[in-house]
Amino acid sequence: MEYPGMQPHYQQLISQSEKVFTLIFTVEMILKIIALDPYHYFQDKWNVFDSVVVLIGLASFGTNLSPFRLLRIFKLAKSWPALNTLMKIILHSFGALSNLTLVLAITIFIFAVVGMQILGSDYCLNSEKINPSGELRWHMIDFSHSILIIFRILCGEWIETMWECMEVAGKRKCLIIFLLVLVLGNLV
Structure with a gap:
């Protein structure tokens, strides 16, 4: 090496x-x-x-x-029979894995669009509550950043993002969306 x-x-x-x-x-x-x-x-x-x-x-x-x-x-x-068996198992599992990946991608897409529609305008109007310059690193104003936030929630790094969301959009909306993404996304 x-x-x-x-x-x-x-x-x-x-x-x-x-x-x-x-x-x-x-x-x-x-x-x-x-x-x-x-x-x-x-x-x-x-x-x-x-x-x-x-x-x-x-x-x-x-x-x-x-x-x-x-x-x-x-x-x-x-x-090496053990490696051969392991490779066969991995290759046979690709079919099921591709279906699961597709379901996860659709779930992320749906939550990103919903988050962008419900919270996007709040991030635009109240961004100075988080950052005085108005520039936000994590937001749901556009689709790409919305997908990043959904992915971050699914990875377990959602607390800071949720607090920022609560600052700009209110507690009720953010709690509902973030908890739905967390629970339903992790079920997938």
């Missing part, structure tokens, strides 16, 4: 190791292609993945593709 201020001899050792392992993986890929013939070799998904990793490794010699070198770790999944 490279890091700032690394000793030159250590950096050279890492560079040489990358070249040696890329060469070993390349030889392995070529031997498997010769042994299985190209058609059968590329029928296996792991072999296709290995080929992509090797080709990225070879391309990284001329360019800086360091993040793609991390894909080599997934080659272990073939020989």
